[in-house]
Amino acid sequence: MKAFEHYAPDSVEELLELLKSKPNAKLIAGGTDLLLQMKEGTAQPETVVSLKNVEELGGFSVSKNGYRLGTGMTLRRITRSNELTQNFPGLIYAAGVVASEQIRSLATLGGNICNASPSADMVPPLIALDAVVQLVSSQSQRELPLSEFFKGPGESVLKSGEILHSIFLPQPSGSMIYSKHAPRKYMDLAVVGVAVRLAKKHGKINEARVALGAVGPVPFRAEKTEALLAGQTLTTELMREAGEMAAGECVPIDDIRGSAWYRKRMVKVHVRRNLEALR
Numbered sequence: 046m047k048a049f050e051h052y053a054p055d056s057v058e059e060l061l062e063l064l065k066s067k068p069n070a071k072l073i074a075g076g077t078d079l080l081l082q083m084k085e086g087t088a089q090p091e092t093v094v095s096l097k098n099v100e101e102l103g104g105f106s107v108s109k110n111g112y113r114l115g116t117g118m119t120l121r122r123i124t125r126s127n128e129l130t131q132n133f134p135g136l137i138y139a140a141g142v143v144a145s146e147q148i149r150s151l152a153t154l155g156g157n158i159c160n161a162s163p164s165a166d167m168v169p170p171l172i173a174l175d176a177v178v179q180l181v182s183s184q185s186q187r188e189l190p191l192s193e194f195f196k197g198p199g200e201s202v203l204k205s206g207e208i209l210h211s212i213f214l215p216q217p218s219g220s221m222i223y224s225k226h227a228p229r230k231y232m233d234l235a236v237v238g239v240a241v242r243l244a245k246k247h248g249k250i251n252e253a254r255v256a257l258g259a260v261g262p263v264p265f266r267a268e269k270t271e272a273l274l275a276g277q278t279l280t281t282e283l284m285r286e287a288g289e290m291a292a293g294e295c296v297p298i299d300d301i302r303g304s305a306w307y308r309k310r311m312v313k314v315h316v317r318r319n320l321e322a323l324r
């Protein structure tokens with residue numbers, strides 16, 4: 046690993062000023078992605094800025110509009126929150142299937158998102174929950190739906206000097222389920238990640254979200270499938286059709302974890318199963 050400068054500011058203001066003066070600096074949160082990349086030589090930052098001491102990024106708060114999650118929250122902390130478990134059980138499940146307890150003690154929500162891996166487990170459930178991300182630099186602040194954050198594998202809309210500060214979740218509406226398909230039960234990346242959220246009114250679906258991971262260059266909403274479900278009663282036939290439609294919306298690749306054919310097949314199965322469970 047190449048030698049690098051290391052800074053650990055205590056506040057967001059100090060952090061943003063530092064990033065302004067060192068535009069090529071790399072942020073480090075838990076380091077469970079970045080340190081591997083630095084060891085492999087795929088990332089060779091000259092300056093590394095740690096988020097660890099920035100308390101403001103570490104917790105979450107609740108208001109009448111919803112929840113603000115700080116990006117520095119570790120996945121372990123997320124799984125240990127009674128408040129989040131009560132309101133977002135599908136999201137807590139997703140956090141609990143990332144890696145192992147040791148990794149989850151370091152790995153942060155922000156790191157899982159900003160690493161921009163198509164298979165990141167926290168992303169499909171957050172997209173299905175209509176998460177909005179807040180990006181902040183020393184000069185600006187902007188908010189956008191998480192579904193618009195990703196540009197490609199390892200690439201996001203984050204600009205130099207900008208950090209992912211918070212994730213906003215509206216008050217929960219309906220129920221959301223995340224399921225992960227991976228060859229190994231533990232310590233494995235998703236071959237397919239499927240989050241489905243349904244809100245119903247008078248027995249019909251009035252809001253449907255289907256968010257898919259590891260089956261395209263970025264995690265995405267299967268919008269045709271959502272449109273198919275909206276306004277309908279959840280029948281066995283509709284669940285089957287939704288599974289097929291979602292598989293048709295994927296653009297997976299063949300790789301060591303699974304072929305494109307297999308991934309599509311697993312999307313079909315998981316979308317149908319998640320809908321069944323929600324019914």
Ligand SMILES: Cc1cc2nc3c(=O)[nH]c(=O)nc-3n(C[C@H](O)[C@H](O)[C@H](O)COP(=O)(O)OP(=O)(O)OC[C@H]3O[C@@H](n4cnc5c(N)ncnc54)[C@H](O)[C@@H]3O)c2cc1C
Nearest residue numbers: 074075076077078079144152153155156157159165166209
């Ligand atoms: C053995 C092992 C198993 C794993 N298994 C899984 C798994 O099952 N599922 C899964 O989804 N992931 C898995 N991972 C990946 C990893 O643990 C997660 O992606 C983790 O959440 C990354 O968080 P971090 O805090 O460690 O990020 P870091 O490594 O610190 O950072 C990752 C990237 O995000 C950037 N970044 C971090 N925070 C911010 C911010 N606030 N604003 C802007 N940029 C930021 C960094 O600059 C870096 O580019 C695994 C990793 C290992 C080593």
